[in-house]
Amino acid sequence: MNMIKVTINDMPIEVQEGTTIHDAAKKLKIKIPTLCYHPDLSVAGNCRICVVEVKGSRTLVPSCSMPVADGMEIYTNTLKVRKARKDVIELLLAEHNMDCTKCYKNCNCELQAIAKDYISENDRFIDVAIKKHIDKSSPSYQKDDSKCIKCQRCVRTCIELQHVGAFTMAHKGEHVAVETFLDLPINEVVCTNCGQCVNRCPTGALTEKHYIEETWAALADPDKYVVVQTAPAVRVALGEALGFEPGKRVTGQMVTALKRMGFNAVFDTNFAADLTIMEEGFELLGRLKKALLEKKPTVLPMMTSCSPGWIKYIEHEFPTLLDNLSTCKSPQQMFGVMAKTYYAKKMKIDPAKMVVVSVMPCTAKKFEADRPEMNSSGYKDVDYVITTRELALMIQQAGIDFPALEEEKCDSILGDYTGAAIIFGATGGVMEAALRTAYEVVTGRDVPFKNLEILPVRGMEGVKQATIKIEGCLPDWKFLEGVELKVAIAHGLTNARTLMQLVEKGEAPFHFIEIMACPGGCLGGGGQPIPTNLEIREKRMAAIYAEDRGLPVRKSHENPEVQMLYKEFLKEPNSHLAHELLHTHYRKREKY
Amino acid sequence: MINEKLKKYKKKIDIIFSDTDCPAILDKGLKMSADDIIKELIDSGLKGRGGAGFPTGLKWKFASQQKESKKYVVCNADEGEPGTFKDREILDKQITKVLVGMAICAHTIGADEGYIYLRGEYNYLIPQLNKEIEKFNAELKKRKVNFNIYIKSGSGAYICGEETALIESMEGKRGEPRNKPPFPVVEGYLNKPTVVNNVETFVYTAMIIQNGAKFFKDLGTKDSRGGKVFSVSGDTPYPGIYELELGMTLEEFVELFGDGDTKAVQVGGASGFCVPRRKFKDTIIGFEGVPTGGSMMLFNSSRSMYNVLHNFLEFFCEESCGQCTPCRVGCQQLLKGIESVKNKKLSPKYLDDLRNMSDTMRNSSKCGLGQSVPNAFNSILENFKEEVIY
Numbered sequence: 001m002n003m004i005k006v007t008i009n010d011m012p013i014e015v016q017e018g019t020t021i022h023d024a025a026k027k028l029k030i031k032i033p034t035l036c037y038h039p040d041l042s043v044a045g046n047c048r049i050c051v052v053e054v055k056g057s058r059t060l061v062p063s064c065s066m067p068v069a070d071g072m073e074i075y076t077n078t079l080k081v082r083k084a085r086k087d088v089i090e091l092l093l094a095e096h097n098m099d100c101t102k103c104y105k106n107c108n109c110e111l112q113a114i115a116k117d118y119i120s121e122n123d124r125f126i127d128v129a130i131k132k133h134i135d136k137s138s139p140s141y142q143k144d145d146s147k148c149i150k151c152q153r154c155v156r157t158c159i160e161l162q163h164v165g166a167f168t169m170a171h172k173g174e175h176v177a178v179e180t181f182l183d184l185p186i187n188e189v190v191c192t193n194c195g196q197c198v199n200r201c202p203t204g205a206l207t208e209k210h211y212i213e214e215t216w217a218a219l220a221d222p223d224k225y226v227v228v229q230t231a232p233a234v235r236v237a238l239g240e241a242l243g244f245e246p247g248k249r250v251t252g253q254m255v256t257a258l259k260r261m262g263f264n265a266v267f268d269t270n271f272a273a274d275l276t277i278m279e280e281g282f283e284l285l286g287r288l289k290k291a292l293l294e295k296k297p298t299v300l301p302m303m304t305s306c307s308p309g310w311i312k313y314i315e316h317e318f319p320t321l322l323d324n325l326s327t328c329k330s331p332q333q334m335f336g337v338m339a340k341t342y343y344a345k346k347m348k349i350d351p352a353k354m355v356v357v358s359v360m361p362c363t364a365k366k367f368e369a370d371r372p373e374m375n376s377s378g379y380k381d382v383d384y385v386i387t388t389r390e391l392a393l394m395i396q397q398a399g400i401d402f403p404a405l406e407e408e409k410c411d412s413i414l415g416d417y418t419g420a421a422i423i424f425g426a427t428g429g430v431m432e433a434a435l436r437t438a439y440e441v442v443t444g445r446d447v448p449f450k451n452l453e454i455l456p457v458r459g460m461e462g463v464k465q466a467t468i469k470i471e472g473c474l475p476d477w478k479f480l481e482g483v484e485l486k487v488a489i490a491h492g493l494t495n496a497r498t499l500m501q502l503v504e505k506g507e508a509p510f511h512f513i514e515i516m517a518c519p520g521g522c523l524g525g526g527g528q529p530i531p532t533n534l535e536i537r538e539k540r541m542a543a544i545y546a547e548d549r550g551l552p553v554r555k556s557h558e559n560p561e562v563q564m565l566y567k568e569f570l571k572e573p574n575s576h577l578a579h580e581l582l583h584t585h586y587r588k589r590e591k592y
Numbered sequence: 593m594i595n596e597k598l599k600k601y602k603k604k605i606d607i608i609f610s611d612t613d614c615p616a617i618l619d620k621g622l623k624m625s626a627d628d629i630i631k632e633l634i635d636s637g638l639k640g641r642g643g644a645g646f647p648t649g650l651k652w653k654f655a656s657q658q659k660e661s662k663k664y665v666v667c668n669a670d671e672g673e674p675g676t677f678k679d680r681e682i683l684d685k686q687i688t689k690v691l692v693g694m695a696i697c698a699h700t701i702g703a704d705e706g707y708i709y710l711r712g713e714y715n716y717l718i719p720q721l722n723k724e725i726e727k728f729n730a731e732l733k734k735r736k737v738n739f740n741i742y743i744k745s746g747s748g749a750y751i752c753g754e755e756t757a758l759i760e761s762m763e764g765k766r767g768e769p770r771n772k773p774p775f776p777v778v779e780g781y782l783n784k785p786t787v788v789n790n791v792e793t794f795v796y797t798a799m800i801i802q803n804g805a806k807f808f809k810d811l812g813t814k815d816s817r818g819g820k821v822f823s824v825s826g827d828t829p830y831p832g833i834y835e836l837e838l839g840m841t842l843e844e845f846v847e848l849f850g851d852g853d854t855k856a857v858q859v860g861g862a863s864g865f866c867v868p869r870r871k872f873k874d875t876i877i878g879f880e881g882v883p884t885g886g887s888m889m890l891f892n893s894s895r896s897m898y899n900v901l902h903n904f905l906e907f908f909c910e911e912s913c914g915q916c917t918p919c920r921v922g923c924q925q926l927l928k929g930i931e932s933v934k935n936k937k938l939s940p941k942y943l944d945d946l947r948n949m950s951d952t953m954r955n956s957s958k959c960g961l962g963q964s965v966p967n968a969f970n971s972i973l974e975n976f977k978e979e980v981i982y
Contacts, residue, residue, distance in 0.1 A: 043771065045771040045916075045958065046915040046916045046917070046958060047916070047917055048916050048917050048918055048956045048957070048958065049917075051955075051956050059954070059955045059956065059957075059963060060955045060956050062771070062958075065771040066771075066773070067773065080955070083951075083952065084952045084955060084956045087918070087949055087951075087952035087956075088917050088918060088952065088956065091917050091918060091921035091922060091925065091949070091952075092917055092921070094921055094925065095920075095921050095924075124945070125921075125925050125949070126924075126925060126928045126929065126932065128921065128924045128925070128928065149917075150914065150915070150917075150920065152915075169766060169768075169914075169915075171914070172749065172751070172767075172910075172911070172912065172913050172914045173908075173909050173910050173911060173912040173913070173914050173920065173923070174909050174910075174912070174914070174920065174923070174924050175914070176913070176914025176915075176920065
């Protein structure tokens with residue numbers, strides 16, 4: 001690799017060939033503002049905020065896309081640069097909805113942040129903001145074109161990161177806009193509701209549909225019994241929206257805050273994650289038994305079904321593979337059903353008066369809760385889903401001094417969880433949890449990995465594979481003796497597509513596949529604090545595995561509250577009642 | 593009407609539309625080495641005839657130096673600049689010369705595939721062009737030249753005349769200009785080295801190969817070597833297509849083509865410069881003065897320059913790809929700005945704010961479209977301020 005010598009603001013620096021001016025400046029502690037640039041996506045170079053002066057160049061140069069050349073003399077703060085930057089900001093403001101105080105992204109908007117730095121005048125130019133209706137068709141998020149700055153981050157996210165392509169740039173000139181196919185409402189196209197676009201939108205053009213007021217109303221209603229569950233990935237990211245560095249675990253404080261907000265019971269989705277492992281683990285063993293012992297035609301590989309973005313994706317794109325999916329509901333939904341049946345019965349609460357709120361790192365979970373089949377309890381199993389971001393907002397609204405809170409523990413009987421549950425929040429976590437239980441059920445021993453940490457399934461690589469040889473089986477499972485269990489894990493829908501294309505062709509030699517729609521798994525979900533980048537997601541991942549390591553019980557089948565649930569209510573995994581309440585079905589959706 | 597003055601004009605030339613022995617040029621070119629061809633073109637001083645004016649020899653040199661085995665030759669026949677209709681004529685009457693130029697380019701850089709990106713509005717030419725291309729491809733095959741030419745159709749977007757937007761369109765994507773670098777000669781069509789040249793440019797390369805660099809260099813001026821095909825329109829008794837030496841003054845030009853009452857000439861189309869009568873004597877038509885891809889529009893005193901400017905700005909608002917902020921929003925601001933001043937919603941002082949903002953369009957837009965909008969805006973405003981305001 002050649003080294004290139006340039007000067008920036010008369011300061012010399014040597015960088016690798018191919019480095020952009022923007023990155024070279026960063027090494028000199030110079031921050032050049034950007035809008036359309038995002039570290040997870042390809043370089044666009046369309047907003048023109050990042051332009052700088054380069055000696056000898058006819059025009060100003062976009063620092064996000066221009067690679068350095070030997071001898072380049074770059075200036076990032078000349079009068080010319082500042083004027084251009086101010087003009088670009090004010091042109092953006094001229095085509096923007098200026099109702100910031102009413103906007104969900106107020107004070108967390110990248111356009112606002114840059115405009116603030118340049119003390120921009122917002123009516124220097126003629127107002128050309130569009131007044132199109134807001135697309136509220138999706139239960140997960142909404143699209144407000146009046147706040148779009150045409151940076152194309154959402155389009156690039158949906159195409160490059162997720163390979164779904166629900167959005168495209170349409171038309172040109174003054175009419176250019178982000179649109180769906182034929183400008184149909186979002187809920188009528190292939191959008192999976194994964195919310196990755198929401199995570200990367202710099203303004204308030206794409207925001208989740210919030211259920212904050214509904215939740216407050218339920219909490220204030222003396223007639224209602226409101227319970228809350230929190231997903232594993234929430235506790236390692238909630239802090240980011242409340243002043244902490246990425247990777248800070250705030251589990252105990254989160255529980256305290258929820259109790260203070262007035263929930264009648266504060267539970268944990270992790271409880272249901274352990275439950276899911278019981279149901280799904282035995283479902284997998286059942287399929288393996290059918291295939292290897294009974295030698296009947298069996299649908300393999302089995303694929304996880306807890307990611308609702310993934311479920312909508314496979315329903316659109318690979319409907320012939322729906323039978324591969326586990327019939328298990330997601331932990332969120334299993335929790336809702338258990339709350340309104342098992343828990344309600346035990347505590348003698350009228351389930352009609354129970355409201356289940358779930359805090360999720362996810363936008364697709366809002367869609368999942370609304371799926372018409374999610375009412376096995378006899379009521380809507382999960383009433384409201386709020387994202388990590390919404391919870392942070394509610395905590396602030398309630399005046400809770402979050403950093404100063406004491407730590408508390410969840411309530412019983414749906415609040416206990418193991419380390420296997422917490423790792424659901426990371427890609428590979430569901431797989432690892434399932435293996436920890438399945439292996440022990442079959443052999444009576446721990447998985448043959450140090451500290452129960454199945455490293456081959458962990459990490460940020462897009463598609464991961466592992467093989468585990470099953471040896472020393474208990475009598476009931478002798479048919480698995482010597483079997484090399486092959487598993488695969490993919491996160492992000494692009495990687496899911498790669499795997500599914502192999503499965504379609506019959507070239508996937510796996511028994512079990514875990515798919516998460518979001519990069520990094522749930523920890524990178526569409527409802528997590530903004531901004532997101534690989535570094536932040538890696539810190540959240542480290543926090544999740546640290547929490548697992550620190551827990552006394554780390555295998556789902558050893559969760560005492562789950563054991564009690566089976567003993568008193570469900571009887572055994574995949575029982576008739578379990579199937580009725582905790583399992584579901586899927587449906588084919590159109591490709592366009 | 594026959595232009596008697598033009599018949600006697602010493603700078604009238606006849607290269608592009610002349611009768612030529614195309615097969616002979618092809619054979620001559622194929623026998624030359626890449627280095628010799630490049631040397632000839634650089635020596636001739638030929639610059640791109642689409643309007644941007646990049647030295648052709650240099651472009652072919654860069655492409656030939658790339659170590660990629662797959663390369664492309666693309667003929668930019670998108671001819672979208674308002675008032676330009678000369679490529680249409682060249683394609684209609686001299687297609688073989690274009691193809692010869694493309695083949696010699698392919699030989700020089702090492703390309704095996706060539707495309708003519710034909711403006712969608714010229715689709716009616718496709719049947720006749722395909723017939724000639726089929727004949728030409730057969731001639732190449734006879735000479736054991738591994739190069740085939742195909743036509744790709746545009747879909748009616750001015751921005752696809754910009755070389756990287758053109759390439760995006762060829763790839764089936766939105767016609768949005770790319771970041772440069774990398775330039776097409778390094779990463780172009782399908783990310784392979786690609787030479788994109790205008791129709792007229794390819795013809796001149798063929799003629800330079802036939803007659804040598806000197807014959808071309810002897811025409812025009814130091815900075816604007818050679819000849820140029822102009823498409824003349826507007827308030828003129830002699831609208832049409834004419835090939836003339838570069839470097840004449842606008843005074844000479846208006847003397848030939850004006851109707852006696854020429855108030856202004858728009859040189860270079862909507863993205864060019866408006867030259868008022870009082871500047872005709874001192875303005876050269878060429879790269880050292882006001883360059884043009886061929887479009888020459890004459891306006892007499894019956895024309896409102898406000899209407900002219902309004903028309904250009906409307907054009908840009910519609911044709912901008914919309915990708916980058918300065919162009920997308922800037923074009924709208926200029927258009928709505930002059931309307932607001934005209935109907936007294938804003939004071940004439942606002943035009944100074946617009947001129948100020950247009951500097952950012954010029955130095956920060958992603959491509960030549962946004963960078964050129966200020967040309968018409970500023971030159972019309974500067975020279976016809978009263979007409980714009982009142």
